[in-house]
Amino acid sequence: ISRLLLESGFQALKSDQIAEKLQLPSKEVKALLTNLVKQGKLHSIAGIFYLHDQTLQKLLDFLKEEFKEKSALDIASLKNFTGLTRKLLIPLLEYLDQKQFTRRSGDKRLKGPMLN
Numbered sequence: 849i850s851r852l853l854l855e856s857g858f859q860a861l862k863s864d865q866i867a868e869k870l871q872l873p874s875k876e877v878k879a880l881l882t883n884l885v886k887q888g889k890l891h892s893i894a895g896i897f898y899l900h901d902q903t904l905q906k907l908l909d910f911l912k913e914e915f916k917e918k919s920a921l922d923i924a925s926l927k928n929f930t931g932l933t934r935k936l937l938i939p940l941l942e943y944l945d946q947k948q949f950t951r952r953s954g955d956k957r958l959k960g961p962m963l964n
Contacts, residue, residue: 849866849870850889852866853890854902858931858932859936860893860898862898863881894939894943896939899940920953921956923955944960945960
């Protein structure tokens with residue numbers, strides 16, 4: 849599961865997609881996902897999508913670099929970096945806000961207190 853999500857990059861997957869790709873029972877995959885999230889290897893985005901920790905770290909590194917030069921980021925720059933559609937990007941941005949890596953201000957994102 850971990851390798852599949854790492855290879856998926858920013859294209860976070862749902863548990864049923866993971867189960868299908870790995871040809872494993874959905875119930876077993878959900879239990880494994882819960883365990884991997886508790887271990888900090890994966891992140892649950894909106895309780896629906898799963899993202900590998902290394903992928904999240906790449907995004908946080910990007911944000912740190914961007915905030916060195918800019919006070920706010922728009923959705924377009926994050927979309928360009930991740931290659932995500934709004935359907936996946938918005939829940940990811942909300943997750944970053946929830947974890948205080950970013951803070952929403954209108955349609956922009958500001959640096960959050962947890963982004964060091």
